[in-house]
Structure formats: structure tokens, C-alpha cells
Amino acid sequence: MNVKSIMECERKNIDKLKKYQLSNQFKKVGWIIFGIAFVALFLTTKDTNLKLIAKYSILIGLLIVSISKEKIEDELVKNLRMHSFTFAFIFAVFIAITNPLFSYLANFVFTEKQEPFSGIGDWMILWLLLSIQVFYFEYLKKMHR
């Protein structure tokens, strides 16, 4: 196998990865899962397992919405989607980095306790990434109507 054929093989694999999107019908499914999980999260107060399932179902719902195609998936939509992913990535990383500092300062100012620095948590980072992407994408689409 020469270098050219290896590169061609790699390119084909990358092209396959680009077709990660689900069809438009899945968008509704995603919103329904998100809606049910969101309501379930507020209704469950004690059962921690159920709460955990609801929290992760919210993420699954948003992920399905995020990777579902629009009715007409043209180049403008792809462009807006790319912008929303970029914005979500930068915003989520910024929040993840600055949050421990802000929570430390808030604790110090309001409770005068010197709590140790604590991270933002995996669920919160994923929630930030997905929710910002999905809602910013909807906002961008609205701006281009």
C-alpha cells in the first residue's frame, strides 16, 4: 500500500464521518425526549437515580436535536450550524475555566468562607455545550428569516 492509497483511504473515512447527521424527523423526537426529561427533572425531588436518568435524558434529547438535519439542509444552514458550534465551544470552555474562580469569589464575598476551588462538573459542561449550540443555532436561523 503506497502513501497515496493510504491517504485516499483516510479521506474516504473522513468523508464517512462527515455524514454524521440524522434525518429531520429525529428533531421532533429529540425535542420530545428533552421536554419529558426536563419536566421529569423538576418533578423528581428525592429519587436520585431517576433524577440522574432525567438529567442525562436531557442531554440525549439535545444531542439528537443538535445532530438532526433541517428540512432544507443547504449551505446557509451548514454555515449557521458551524457558527453555533464554534460559539458554543468557546463559550462553554470560557465558562468552565472561569466558573471555579467566580464561585470561589462569590463564596468568599457572601459567606466569607474560603471554600476550595471546585470544577464545574461534566454534566454542566455538556449541558452548556449542547444548549448553547441548539439555542444559538435557532437564534441565528431566526435572524436569517
Added chain:
Amino acid sequence: MKNRLKIERAILNLTQEELANKIGVSRQTISSIEKNRYVPSTVLSLRLSNLFKKPVNDFFELDENEKANA
């Protein structure tokens, strides 16, 4: 980038929706191009060129600051 898409569309007596269907995009894309909110790809520009039967330069024009390095 300035464009004459609205004028060319009027010459062919097409609505945004009809033009969008002819070149396989959404109405929002046509509207965004006309309002200069979105710069179309080369493929889309050439599809428009085929439809209008005119070169791309006839309905898309660079701004002065975009011409600077030419």
C-alpha cells in the same frame, strides 16, 4: 459584496421561493443573499449564473475594500 440578485430575480419574474426551489436552497438563503447577510459559495453562484444565463460578475460585485488586494 454588492449583488443584483433581486433585480435579476425580477427580470425572470420569480419569487424568492421559486428561485430557491430552482437552485435547491431554502427561501431564507435567497433572502439572506439579497440582504447581503450571506455570501454564497462558488457552486451556488454558478447555479445562479446558469439560471440567469449571465456571468457571475454581472450580479455579484466586490466592494471597494474587498478589491484592495486585487
